[in-house]
Amino acid sequence: MEVLARVGEVISSCADTSVWALSEADLLAALDAVQVVEQRLAAVRLALVREVDGRAVAGGHGASSTVVWLRDRLRVSAGAARHQVDLAAALEAGPVVVRQALGRGVVTVEQAKVITDILGDLPAEVGAEVVDKAAGLLVDYATRFEPKALRQLGRRILGHVAPELADEAEAAALRRAEARAHDRRHVTFSSPHADGQVRLTGRLDAESAAVVRAALDPISGPSGLGDDRSPGQRRADALTDVCRLALHTGVLPDNGGDRPQVVVTVDLDTLRERVGTATLDGGERLTPETVRRVACDAQVLPAVLDGAGQVLDLGRQRRLFTGPLRRALVLRDGGCAFSGCDRPPRWSDGHHIVHWADGGQTCLANAVLLCRYHHRVVHHDGWQVRLAADGLSEFLPPAWLDPTGQPRRNHYHRRC
Template identity: 60%
Template sequence: MVEELAQADEAVSACLDAAVWSLGEQDLVAALDAAHRLAQRLVALQLTLVRELDGRGTARAQGASGTTVWLRERLRLTIPAARRLVDLAAALDDGRNDGARRALADGVITAEQARVITDTVTAVHSAAGAAVADKAAGVLVEWAGQFDPTLLRRMSTRILDHVAPDVADAAAKAALDADARRADRDRHLTVSEQTDGRLRLAGTLDAETAGLLRAAIDPLSGPTGPDDTRTPGQRRHDALADVCRLAVRTGDLPASGREHAQIVVTTDYDALSQQLDAGTLDTGLALTPQTVRRLACDAAILPAVLGGNGQPLDVGRQRRLVTGPLRRALVLRDRGCAFPGCDRPPRWCDAHHIRHWVDGGPTSLANAVLLCGYHHRHVHKGEWTVRLGSDGAPVFVPPAWLDPDQIPRRNHYHRRC
């Protein structure tokens, strides 16, 4: 299979180098259709490979918490995109969806259309049984030749009106339940850092959470008066900030890493007092001197000694638990789970002793690393070696069976530059 795919890759490369400007319009359209069909067939093959790898447990064997995270790292996908691959691969492996699997493999439907068909067939099977589900699958595959995924999903909600009118009403309720389960499965929120230090929010909220968000920010999103020149988007942004400030001030948020909810800002104290220097959040985002001083008006000043290269120095507490100033120093250094490929934030992480406490390892910054719960357990199996590099950042050496050269790896998801 690998050799055949290499040959296909060479064929595609040859097409990419071809002079498409010389083709007539009819040939261009035919080439587009052929390329689209080939793309869907390759997706079908990719899903088959994903399903097999998932079944073998390859991701966990290589240190990932699951196939979705492993695909994100391996194929440079977003988590939602990787999750959709895993879910669709599992759905198409179900015998009830053989029609959709064959149609995708033949290149006559797209992956998005296949997802609509598998979702619908699952709901119909629950409501009306296998025979009706098979009939619905055939109708949906036929419709997919005429309608895009959005229209196909809209029409699929009344599929039983066409294939089994006698159970359509009961199935409508089952479809509604399926929609609720799909909304629960697809809910997510992505927080990504832009190059200028700002954050971009993207995601999909279920109906209940959407209602809660609107109930929280809508009262705060209106203009404050005739002189309010903010755009609607800016007012919603400021309303979300107000809600977050209110939540932090309540003191009711759960503790994070044995620390109560807080914002940690790193800056030079002398420069701060003279209004000269900017500050840095523990998430890596920069703040203006004015913002730092405003935050300091309502915050405790927690001194931390930094070395010449900006690395927090050992706070030297003689204790086993990494809490207080030492915990904050560790968060400032690692910024999240330090295991390669993991993007878990500090609040989800434990402090791991590189040289175990029971073996005489000290509780110090030089002997600690932030790890999420999964990777903390994984590292304790003893196959991976952890040490600090020359710059003071954690380095992980994989086991020989995974990488015979045992090339050290780092986590790049929490880098500040």
């Protein structure tokens, strides 16, 4: 305690010193020295944490674990407390060279964590001698490489210290990692937030991630000029498009006796007058503009109610672009018809130029193919769609974008 008190006094004198007057050489030297001192103090702290944990001090103070006790005692997060307890145990159980290197400030706390992780992943059959040799080599690497690079080098450490075991150990480690990733796979949807967003989180093993990425990558690029979506937004749209395509196939298993579908509940006045809101079958609210957009194609079934809540229509098939009508629409447009878009037909929905709720007919003369992104653009951003004299679609931009209102066509799918 006397030593720590003297250290505190010295650090206080340093903290009270103005650094603006230091030369550049002294400034850099002081920064390096502080880094070393900080790591050496961390080594002392971790030794204390290990002893506290070993003595079960937390239980004597009424805490359920050392992590909880440290969180409250040191006023750190539970994650930071867990990190200290785990690293302290790993340093104690591992080769002494790692503890000594941290105590001298040769390696940082981050590097020590990387080294103990790598050593902990070595197969048990390599023996203590190989582990010690690997630890020494990793400590040497730590004097030249930051934690991420050190971890990359550590993946091949057996090839340097025990090449005769490297291939078999690497395969075994890979199998363990694959099994661990497979066990931890999950996808979670949060409850809808007040702002209408739903958080999607999850983990995938490498093979599943490759499958998902292969499905998303071809359709997550910019869809043409004026596509200002971020990469994350494009991937989110691509994931939705893949799911919409799966719904279009008709081969998904039934869900509670029904084919997979999205049901939107809306009263007829809301749909016609575009005032009010609608409800998804999960309780989420939608604007009438969104309802009119999603009501355009076959795999979204609107449930239309009168003012008393009586069902007037549940997915009228006669208004949907299916069968020969969709095939004719695909032959005519070749894909999303919006100017500059290269999305193919399978990623596109049929859109009523005059909405069916406004009396528009479900026919080729009142239809155009639109990808999900441009379907939203047409419904929400003021674009107008019409068929020209030659029977092909044209898009008239809103006045704020082009005051001249020059019609635009898609020249990607056909020469016109």
